[in-house]
Amino acid sequence: xxxxxxxxxxxxxxxxxxxxxxxxxxxxxxxxxxxxxxxxxxxxxxxxxxxxxxxxxxxxxxxxxxxxxxxxxxxxxxxxxxxxxxxxxxxxxxxxxxxxxxxxxxxxxxxxxxxxxxxxxxxxxxxxxxxxxxxxxxxxxxxxxxxxxxxxxxxxxxxxxxxxxxxxxxxxxxxxxxxxxxxxxxxxxxxxxxxxxxxxxxxxxxxxxxxxxxxxxxxxxxxxxxxxxxxxxxxxxxxxxxxxxxxxxxxx
Amino acid sequence: xxxxxxxxxxxxxxxxxxxxxxxxxxxxxxxxxxxxxxxxxxxxxxxxxxxxxxxxxxxxxxxxxxxxxxxxxxxxxxxxxxxxxxxxxxxxxxxxxxxxxxxxxxxxxxxxxxxxxxxxxxxxxxxxxxxxxxxxxxxxxxxxxxxxxxxxxxxxxxxxxxxxxxxxxxxxxxxxxxxxxxxxxxxxxxxxxxxxxxxxxxxxxxxxxxxxxxxxxxxxxxxxxxxxxxxxxxxxxxxxxxxxxxxxxxxxxxxxxxxxxxxxxxxxxxxxxxxxxxxxxxxxxxxxxxxxxxxxxxxxxxxxxxxxxxxxxxxxxxxxxxxxxxxxxxxxxxxxxxxxxxxxxxxxxxxxxxxxxxxxxxxxxxxxxxxxxxxxxxxxxxxxxxxxxxxxxxxxxxxxxxxxxxxxxxxxxxxxxxxxxxxxxxxxxxxxxxxxxxxxxxxxxxxxxxxxxxxxxxxxxxxxxxxxxxxxxxxxxxxxxxxxxxxxxxxxxxxxxxxxxxxxxxxxxxxxxxxxxxxxxxxxxxxxxxxxxxxxxxxxxxxxxxxxxxxxxxxxxxxxxxxxxxxxx
Numbered sequence: 001x002x003x004x005x006x007x008x009x010x011x012x013x014x015x016x017x018x019x020x021x022x023x024x025x026x027x028x029x030x031x032x033x034x035x036x037x038x039x040x041x042x043x044x045x046x047x048x049x050x051x052x053x054x055x056x057x058x059x060x061x062x063x064x065x066x067x068x069x070x071x072x073x074x075x076x077x078x079x080x081x082x083x084x085x086x087x088x089x090x091x092x093x094x095x096x097x098x099x100x101x102x103x104x105x106x107x108x109x110x111x112x113x114x115x116x117x118x119x120x121x122x123x124x125x126x127x128x129x130x131x132x133x134x135x136x137x138x139x140x141x142x143x144x145x146x147x148x149x150x151x152x153x154x155x156x157x158x159x160x161x162x163x164x165x166x167x168x169x170x171x172x173x174x175x176x177x178x179x180x181x182x183x184x185x186x187x188x189x190x191x192x193x194x195x196x197x198x199x200x201x202x203x204x205x206x207x208x209x210x211x212x213x214x215x216x217x218x219x220x221x222x223x224x225x226x227x228x229x230x231x232x233x234x235x236x237x238x239x240x241x242x243x244x245x246x247x248x249x250x251x252x
Numbered sequence: 253x254x255x256x257x258x259x260x261x262x263x264x265x266x267x268x269x270x271x272x273x274x275x276x277x278x279x280x281x282x283x284x285x286x287x288x289x290x291x292x293x294x295x296x297x298x299x300x301x302x303x304x305x306x307x308x309x310x311x312x313x314x315x316x317x318x319x320x321x322x323x324x325x326x327x328x329x330x331x332x333x334x335x336x337x338x339x340x341x342x343x344x345x346x347x348x349x350x351x352x353x354x355x356x357x358x359x360x361x362x363x364x365x366x367x368x369x370x371x372x373x374x375x376x377x378x379x380x381x382x383x384x385x386x387x388x389x390x391x392x393x394x395x396x397x398x399x400x401x402x403x404x405x406x407x408x409x410x411x412x413x414x415x416x417x418x419x420x421x422x423x424x425x426x427x428x429x430x431x432x433x434x435x436x437x438x439x440x441x442x443x444x445x446x447x448x449x450x451x452x453x454x455x456x457x458x459x460x461x462x463x464x465x466x467x468x469x470x471x472x473x474x475x476x477x478x479x480x481x482x483x484x485x486x487x488x489x490x491x492x493x494x495x496x497x498x499x500x501x502x503x504x505x506x507x508x509x510x511x512x513x514x515x516x517x518x519x520x521x522x523x524x525x526x527x528x529x530x531x532x533x534x535x536x537x538x539x540x541x542x543x544x545x546x547x548x549x550x551x552x553x554x555x556x557x558x559x560x561x562x563x564x565x566x567x568x569x570x571x572x573x574x575x576x577x578x579x580x581x582x583x584x585x586x587x588x589x590x591x592x593x594x595x596x597x598x599x600x601x602x603x604x605x606x607x608x609x610x611x612x613x614x615x616x617x618x619x620x621x622x623x624x625x626x627x628x629x630x631x632x633x634x635x636x637x638x639x640x641x642x643x644x645x646x647x648x649x650x651x652x653x654x655x656x657x658x659x660x661x662x663x664x665x666x667x668x669x670x671x672x673x674x675x676x677x678x679x680x681x682x683x684x685x686x687x688x689x690x691x692x693x694x695x696x697x698x699x700x701x702x703x704x705x706x707x708x709x710x711x712x713x714x715x716x717x718x719x720x721x722x723x724x725x726x727x728x729x730x731x732x733x734x735x736x737x738x739x740x741x742x743x744x745x746x747x748x749x750x751x752x753x754x755x756x757x758x759x760x761x762x763x764x765x766x767x768x769x770x771x772x773x774x775x776x777x778x779x780x781x782x783x784x785x786x787x788x789x790x791x792x793x794x795x796x797x798x799x800x801x802x803x804x805x806x807x808x809x810x811x812x813x814x815x816x817x818x819x820x821x
Binding site: 061063064065080084085086088089109110244246247248249 | 286287
């Protein structure tokens, strides 16, 4: 097997997507690397951070094709993990660069389940900005990198009515209006980002932009009509845990 | 990756003026939401000791004991709590797919681990295939066809070996399909069956609570004759036939020894709250000892309580005496001890008997259909746990890599399932047509697994001393009884129980079980059972030695080195 893995992680991610496309496999980036590709501010000295992993999402029932693609490039699959979880997740390692590829199959399921595989055709490299932002906002226990990623996205993209270069606000609001738990976590995350972005060494105007955009999102979350399911779950409220806490996976 | 949890809390207040209320976390590795919740694991454990299938089936075969059924249920339930502690501890230390195989091979050594796990979690499950199928036909096909007015079809399923074998095939097809759906869907299926099955049981219990014995006698007479063509006077005739067969088992009473003698039978039903042990690599929070323990222990306690309540209600309305006699009449004929066909000419399924209290066939049908969910929610247990043991052995290169491969389209572990299904159907043929006296092997299905559990229990007893670092770093290190590790104390209690069971099964001093080489002159010396078990252990040992030698000679791999490492998740 020939190792075809690029040294540069961004080149490598693009290479995988292109190879996949040639083989009829749709792969789209998410996570920190996707945000770096979509938000130049992610390289701002105040928001820059390392990118040790590549995260992809693929349509359901394409695990086997992706496994073949990545192993042919020189990645080492986590066989046990992939066997037991391959209908929803796959893990691969690039030992030479000490990197990892994490593939979500059919949906994104971490603290909350997000239907991100529904709109893989919207963008050529990454999932749409709305879903990208949601994958970060759905995290219950945010870390420093998550806050920086959100700040970078919000700094470079305004909310709008559709995708491409704006963050599709109706899409986010609608997903959250269907799921009280997600709505609750996103609402809490909004406050957290608001609290922390002030600490970063950003220009005052940039901070203001982020705060304004957080307000726009907050308003949309509050004002969008909620589904019956949302209302029924809201009645129970925080008495029942509304999120999952993903567990650490030992590296193979 | 950056999207999950697995976090340690890191206060960040010092870095942000407005962050007094907020904190950030530090994530170290990939996060994963595992397929099963603790509740899913509880349901799996609950179904693994399924009252309506395993419980009613084996208790119906226990008509000739002097000890009381209810004290036996209670005492064995308390003892088996030690098993829950042993397995909850082992899972918390090493929550890995493969369970017993991984623990035994890493603690006791590869040869012992492979032979015991492969026989107990793989080979012997072949014998369980016809047993599962027997329960399916008795609680699903026979009563539902009878209610639907298809008397001949009902009786065909009840007695004809070909029909029985067809049910074996249907059982493995259903099990294969439900496993192929994946763990998440499997959890949804068993959850549905759990609620519907319990709703059915509640209705049955209400009928028993508010019914009367006179009403039951009238209902039996009307329904048994209509549904199965039983001769009039079936109630009295059944009691007489049962007494002739020697039905004596009481609901209460008996000496402590006589109560214990029920347990080698009863454990066919209640020894399995740990049946999900091989799956805990896929359960959330599996390193939490308390959650693991209560997931299994609650399944055991709830099932034991349900069994006691159910049989008390049976005694109130149907009468235990009638049920025990009906069981004796049925099994003594089926086992060939009597040539007289039972007056109630089908298996005396207590839920069906309870539904004879109504004359409404639609209600009977709906309730017994709901009760059949106890089978459909439980059926996957025959192969699901075993597939993980096969995977783990394949990852250790003790089985061909193909054994851990899945079909790319359906994601079905086709080879692992084929290794269960094909021999399972062959053993089904032997069992169904009673070739080589295979129908006498029912309790061997429990014996072989108990030997495997004994291996894991010994591993648990010595774990704190032989794998000190692993134990000390584990969440169970803090649990001690009088300074001795809890897992060791629980292990000693459970090992003593298993040794008692093995002594009774194998040497059968009271001539009760018929699967060993009885030291009682009136007991059975079951050559088939002994040969069958020896062949299984011999086959497992042969595979181990053969593969070890092959890996060494052809690939230069020392298999024993693999066992020095704990497999990754």
